[in-house]
Amino acid sequence: MATDTSAPGADPAPSDYVQPDVDVAALRRLLDGRYAEVRDLVRTNLAAYSSILEEAETLSTDDYRERVKELVVEMAATGQTGMGFPQEYGGGGDIGASVAAFETLAYGDLSVLVKVGVQFGLFGGAILQLGSKHHHDEYLADLITGRTMGCFAMTETGHGSNVQAIGTVATYDPDTQEFVIETRGEGSNKDYIGNAARHGELAVVFAQFEVGGRREGVHAFVVPLRRDGEVLPGVRIEDDGLKMGLNGVDNGRIWFDGVRVPRTALLNRFADVTPEGVYESPIENPNKRFFTMLGTLVQGRVCVGGAGINAAKVALTIAVRYGLRRRQFEATSEDEEELLLDYGQHQRRLFPLLARTYALHFAQEVIAAQLHEVFSETESTPDTEKNRRLLESRAAGTKALGTWHATRTIQECREACGGAGYLSVNRFAALKADTDVFTTFEGDNTVLLQLVAKGLLTDYASDFEDLDQLGMVRYVAGLAVETVLEKTNAHKLLERIKDVLPGGDEWDQESGLLDSEYQLAMYRYREEHMLGGVARRLKRGIDDEMNPGEVFSLVQDHVIGAARAHVERLVLEAFVDKVRELPDGDLKVALGLLCDLHALSGIEADRAWFMEHGRLTSQRSKAITREVSDLCRKIRPICEEYVDAFGVPPEMLRSPELVG
């Protein structure tokens, strides 16, 4: 509950510490990284279309939707939204660039962002990744320009995260060589589908593939929805109506009543059917096939995670600037009120979130690069099953942490701006309402963390899905803790932990709190211990002959905790690596402050766990709390530089009276 700030009278900083100067331009170059030019193009576009922030409030929902569509098409003409598509169709041929462009777009109106995501990421991505050349030839050029708008129709009212249970069916009819698309049963209509209520002419529809009475699992089909703006026969569409936010996107529900599409409508990269109705796929295991198809969604997750992190940057930029201008109560002087950010408590509210934003930024840079490499099939990271799995797991974890961080940061920043933060002109209203769904769309965060955990527990995440009761027993019984630990290189890590954390008396020494080896070792220890705990508990449940589902329900919290600990470790590593590779100098010192703050406030937040598991004495726990407060005080003089380096265009801040 209470956080322990440094005792009064304590030396605020050791004498060998020299406060760094921060070169904002250099820090921004570091943050922008490889795709600085792309990011600047998007910044320019955002500034050019900045009126959308106000239009979002003043236009009717219908007009706002049209305006957002216009913007998307106009931005597409600048090349900004098509960077991930092959050059022969008018794209930029650079997946990494497309992620950077998307992330940066999150500085602006988020309906525009999400519409771009639906059109180019989900719809376009499905055509590109699941289709063959004839699909590319038919659709890519027109969708890249926005001439053809499309939907990604996967989720159903009754089936969200559990995609394998969807009720839409595509039955192959060999007589006509067509598929018949059918919404079967209650709750099986598509729902929350972007571009459905108004602009979508085509949809990539996910449906159970049925041929000759046999089901082959979920596959994707290109299905026309509208022609010249009119909904086609057999298709029924309902508007999802007003939403908490993102009202510039036309989400809707879709029912199919015997809609016929040609055999070639199947996006057939991973499975096909012969004209006669024989099902064929190079991937024999149906589960593996399903997850391979779903794996193509990984880019969407990477993009949403990055968007969440960048939305948090907007909120922090406003709140930090406000805290450096707004005064409240005469605290240390009789004549003048104190700046908000000169209160320790206010620093404590904002700076750990600032540090975490930097940490997540660099973690996002790693996953975006990994995505680029796997999907571009570079030599260093070929598109192997193993690399895909690593990529998917890491993308899922980063998306969960990045979007939760956005929700939390935006809320804290809004409250830190008091009543002014409640006025729409000051951006928080839209930021909060629009990002809220990030935690549940493109994969619900808790479900995503369970995927991460399953990936950690076995080399083949998809195998876990396959297990029947007996299989579960065999699987878990055979899963000795050591095996799990070995798979994650724990033995090596444990050695390192032993080196760094000698235990015994030395636990109480102050030395080492700011040593990144110590910090990393703590994060690694937590990860290994939690993962081992999950495996032990699974085994014990099976030994007791419990229903595997019940066992899972009972260990679910541990599963999620282990996954989270794993991703937290990856995030910290990304930040530490980034700091280490910098040449000595002020920039390194300045970034190091944030890295230390991130690492230690993470340990502080979970200090109960570390104490419960013998890795933190109560004395050392209190020392960490003091160090966190001390780091906040060091960050205070340069906090504006840290947020300025995000490079949020001033037009995107609005907030004339808060940050002016």
Added chain:
Amino acid sequence: MATDTSAPGADPAPSDYVQPDVDVAALRRLLDGRYAEVRDLVRTNLAAYSSILEEAETLSTDDYRERVKELVVEMAATGQTGMGFPQEYGGGGDIGASVAAFETLAYGDLSVLVKVGVQFGLFGGAILQLGSKHHHDEYLADLITGRTMGCFAMTETGHGSNVQAIGTVATYDPDTQEFVIETRGEGSNKDYIGNAARHGELAVVFAQFEVGGRREGVHAFVVPLRRDGEVLPGVRIEDDGLKMGLNGVDNGRIWFDGVRVPRTALLNRFADVTPEGVYESPIENPNKRFFTMLGTLVQGRVCVGGAGINAAKVALTIAVRYGLRRRQFEATSEDEEELLLDYGQHQRRLFPLLARTYALHFAQEVIAAQLHEVFSETESTPDTEKNRRLLESRAAGTKALGTWHATRTIQECREACGGAGYLSVNRFAALKADTDVFTTFEGDNTVLLQLVAKGLLTDYASDFEDLDQLGMVRYVAGLAVETVLEKTNAHKLLERIKDVLPGGDEWDQESGLLDSEYQLAMYRYREEHMLGGVARRLKRGIDDEMNPGEVFSLVQDHVIGAARAHVERLVLEAFVDKVRELPDGDLKVALGLLCDLHALSGIEADRAWFMEHGRLTSQRSKAITREVSDLCRKIRPICEEYVDAFGVPPEMLRSPELVG
């Protein structure tokens, strides 16, 4: 990070435990308490006007504001909104009833709630509490019916929580026997004032009272703003524009340029000026005078806290019902997906919030009763300075906890309903946007907790404000820890703690976790220890000759932590008392489950602190976590009854597809 659920195979419940049946009607009677009839009247009104929930989305802002005003006037005609005013003016003469009515109104559209709060609570309350009989005669009857709409113009753009620093000045001119109201300097305009942008004809304006060049502090004046809808000369009003929520309330900014009002415009209960310009007040100390005037705001805080708690009930009702209908993944069966609320993790998300809602409900009942007694000047609780101070402190604390709880609960419930929770028809959009400002209006929560702490540290909260540097040294130096502890009856409490927490080996015993004496002792121990820590740190800072403001900044987190611990103890006590006074039976067992869950999940959340301070071993900490999960499993079969007992009218849930 991870929460420890029970190990698989553990006995889910000891054999002597019998699952209670819950009589929803009886539980609802218990919750509704003394004012069941009043609450039912409001429920009926809410159902009658339920179309407002949809109108909030479909009407233009202008029309929505008009519709809200209409509703407020029509509800006023039912007597619902005037219950706190004297009967001779058409009121109900029962303050407790007015709080109950207001709280219940929070089940519906919150713009209506806030407009009612502005008109009858703030504007009407100021006339009633700060004015004399001639003010009552002139204004009360018309404001109770809503014929005259008014504003409460305290906050300024540049001055929120620090009301003593406001820049509006009221200069007394003995020649004309008038006050001249003047907005002086940048940021001194009134801001965020409800009823200002459109409907307010009068305003209670807070301004610096100036006479003969001398300032007498902040006082309140009745100032006309409009006549027949036209803004009067010398008054300038600006619309605050679109807000995150509550857009049915017409908030605005007001500037005064030499507006003249008669001498009698001063609300003169606590201070007056003679026609010749001699200032008179029965309260000599200007700080005490100021806080006495502000103390009349206590009713608003009590009301907002209760409204937050009731808004949380709406969210929980929807999320719990959804979790009992929505299925996701085939977990324990091959044929059917699992209900969300059969997942341990989902129980963990919602049930501690449900338990805390009950706890806060009963704490709110206590503070509402206390308010009623002090303001009705009952014999048992006369309107003494001490009782006022206790009331104000408790009201501030309950408001802070209740409104933070609302923000957190609504967010968690929204996420627990996935994408469906994002659609406006399912209520969360409005609940979230409208309640968001509760944490910062009617007193910013962090500032309120500091007030609570100051009240705990001294018998006279207002004295603390007075201290100059020297005074601070004297004050804090004289404030031995023992004195502080004694003032809060700590010596007695510490004895009880010793009895209940024998220490030593017995710490690790399972016995007693469900003993409310143990739970209370833990809460009390934390409170006393934190309070003592604050006093020690203040003293040390002064001993080191630091600037008192800096000392305060350094201990600010501790101050807030101590206040929070204090209020948490009061909340738990209220819940425990309520359970204890019930006769043996199912209802007592059922409520006891929630009380245990609330107490233990509170300790679990702060277990790091208890471990750091030697009050929890790591083994016992883990045992508490297991017990919390066990309690969640016991609550699962009766969770719908718990939310049904809130008695949220079905029309207020909307959410046809979530809860149907």
